[in-house]
Amino acid sequence: MIRIAIVLGSTRPGRLGKPVADWVKSRASERGDATFDVLDVADFDLPLLDEPLPPSLGRYSLGHTKAWSEAVDGFDGYIFVTGEYNHSIPGALKNAVDYLYKEWNNKAAGFVSYGSSGGIRAVEHFRGVAAELQMADVRAQVALPLATEFVHYRAFVPTESAEQKLQILFDQVVAWAGALKTLRPDHAHRTDDASAA
Helix, strand or coil: EEEEEEEECCCCCCCHHHHHHHHHHHCCCCCCCEEEEEEHHHHCCCCCCCCCCHHHHHCCCCCHHHHHHHHCCCCCCCEEEEECEECCCCCCHHHHCCCCCCCCCCCEEEEEEEEEECHHHHHHHHHHHHHHHCCEEEEEEEEHHHHEEEEECCCCCCHHHHHHCCCHHHHHHHHHHHEEECHHHHHHHHHHHHHHH
16 A cells, blocks of 8 residues: 655744644545554754765764664655745755665655745755655645634634645545656565565
């Protein structure tokens, strides 16, 4: 079965991304076409990128990198939950993405963003990063403006429009994740072997 990670990118205390990621996971659990798990960047305690060799070589020397690589690699696609910090994605999320390379290749990426303008500028930036990492970003996006989706700019209460857009995002990410598996025969073989055991 297709496996999708919901990547929670903010690590700040009191972050708004946590209830957003919980909502995405809750709605995802209602589907039967894929499995969804949350990967919280905060759980991995990644320092600023400290590997001596470029990630594209895949020769990781540090335990935290290996743990992050193992967590990310088993998925067929990702839904990134990101805030917008100064027209871009949070530094912790960019750092986490930069740690790896092949783990992201030929996989689907979708975005659920939040911020004063719904996080749209962060995602526009993120799409270029995803392309460089050979991720296929889907067109659908869930943009959550603080003024309409958060009561008093803090308590997340998604509108019906957001609910509908999330379902379209799921459809596209799952479809693309399935299609891209054909470009990763070794990965697909490992997954099939693991599920048969």
